[in-house]
Amino acid sequence: MTVATATAADNATLPKVKIDWLPAMLVPILALAALPLVGSFSTWVTLTVAALAMGMMIFLMASGLTLVFGLMDVLNFGHGVFISFGAYVSLIALGPLAGWVASDNIGLNILVLLACIAVAMLVTGGLGWAFERIVIRPVYGQHLKQILITMGGMIVAEQMIHVIWGASPIPLRLPEGLRGAIVIGDAAMERYRVIAVVLGLLVFGAMHVMLNRTKIGLLIRAGVENAEMVEALGYRIRRLFVGVFIAGSALAGLGGVLWAFYRQTLTAGMGMEVNVLIFIVIIIGGLGSVGGCFVGALLVALVANYTGFLVPKLALGSSIMLMVLILLWRPQGLYPVAKR
């Protein structure tokens, strides 16, 4: 269906890979289909922007997990830890920059956000390195143990957050200039959500370029398809994997910061709470596929927001329903990765 049916080249150039547009088109189709249901255009814009922001954040948090799984067949049930840690670590940056948070200069506000992100990514990246080293390395290839051990790692890490930052939830103040909403016509869009969408798109773009236009990206994609073959060609897939794991953890940290500012409270269990959503997203997207993860995250967020508005009772079960429907259509997810 996907790559295999690529049509033969017409000229001397390499044959173009046929892109499977159908799943990606689901996002705009879904958004447009919801328009008549929601009724008012301005409400629809607000909902859609909110959903996109949420989708971007989920994508950031989930992308690392799906790559790690695709590359090394390791499913990290403790992925939520990096999200929580990222969120808490941003407190370190917020401490000395309190003045900038209170100022209403939007440039300084964004700088604060970026500083938080930088610190969080550094720390969670390091944590990811340690986690891979201590927790995951001894259990390669043993799924059962992986699930148990990453679960255990999560429990310990969550408790460590309690030890370091205390057990009670910490309120997190959004920088002054990022509060409030931009109003265009009747449609109000929260500023912070717009920023989250922009940041998410930037990261997705960067990842896309990295994966599709660089040698490392080529190796990663090849590794996902067939790790043994890449090794046989003389590349150390293990190193590549450690790198991806660190990057994935850092991305989770980034997502954690955004998520924390979005919720405006910090709790040690916040990572685990989103973890469920993240699993749904990577199952929908096809385990191991970054593009699928992106589409999946957006779909989940859109469906959650629309149903939240239309039938609030159903909102929380909506992602499961979506997953069931998608898996009935494509049992391996939207973009199945070969040999999985």
Add this chain to the structure above:
Amino acid sequence: MLPANPLHSLLSGDYPRSRVLAATLFIILVCLAFAPFLFPGSQPINVAAKICVFVILVASYDLLLGYTGIVSFAHTMFYGIGGYGVAIAMYNFSPTWSAMGIGVVAALILSMALALVIGLFSLRVRAIFFAMITLAVASAFAILASQLNEITGGEDGRSYRIPEMLRPGFRLFDEPVLGVMINGRILTYYLIFFSALILFLLALRVVNSPFGRVLQAIRENDFRAEALGYRVLVYRSIANCLSAGMATLAGVLMAIWLRYTGPDTTLSFAIMIDILLMVVIGGMGTLYGAVLGATIFILAQNYLQVLMGELSDALAAAGIPLLPALFHADRWLLWLGILFVLSVYFFPVGIVGKLRQLRS
């Protein structure tokens, strides 16, 4: 014909196979059997009842994780269905035995049907897939239970009355027996104790039957089991349903004991983690591990905290930094978590497995 050995048939031929283990199990059994007489007071009997219920819950989880080799995160969901089955029946009808019976049967049917659907939907793929799907379904169910206010009582849960005979006001005899007044509370305890004992022996029967052997074969190598002609999906689904049914009954027992069912006591993810810890620390793939794991964990939960609190205070008084926070009474899960990770690495066979190895 062999002479009938009652112990052999009771334990289905699955002996503890270690003197220390046998002695420990015997002590636990005696303590649980005579808990109301040995340890007077409401706290100890509460702990004992909780241990009985969790032995069943953990044993049923072990049937999945230890014997069949599949990881499920939906176990608390089935546990919760049992609890809510009793709660809803008692709350909406009358506190009678027949209402309770209806609740239990409805809960059993619902959870086994759910287990079957989830299993057929996701067990055919891979262990990891099943783990993720169950995690998602269980969290959706927890949310659903707290959303459906009219039926489940939402976040507050439901408190209800149980049949006359089981209420604390009920007296079986006018005179105290062995210095203890046999009231409805103690009768409830014995109802739970004997139900747990019977269920445990039934579970032993299941895992030591030919069916149980097939499950273990699937755990070791599902491909080979399939090649030998056993339909892996069917066996896995049956194991999933059995374990769900047992978890439901554990939930029923807990609901009778607590006379309250709410999302926090039945459906929360924290309980799922507790179950995992109990199974792994006790020993996967042996039901005696469930007994040890549940006993140790619940004792730790109730008494270790006190010890740790005292240690923490002592350390704080001595002026040592950081350590008081590490040993704070609420951080007991940290230490059990570390124990969990270490036991997955260094002794995946758990305490029971270690004890058995010592012998050989």
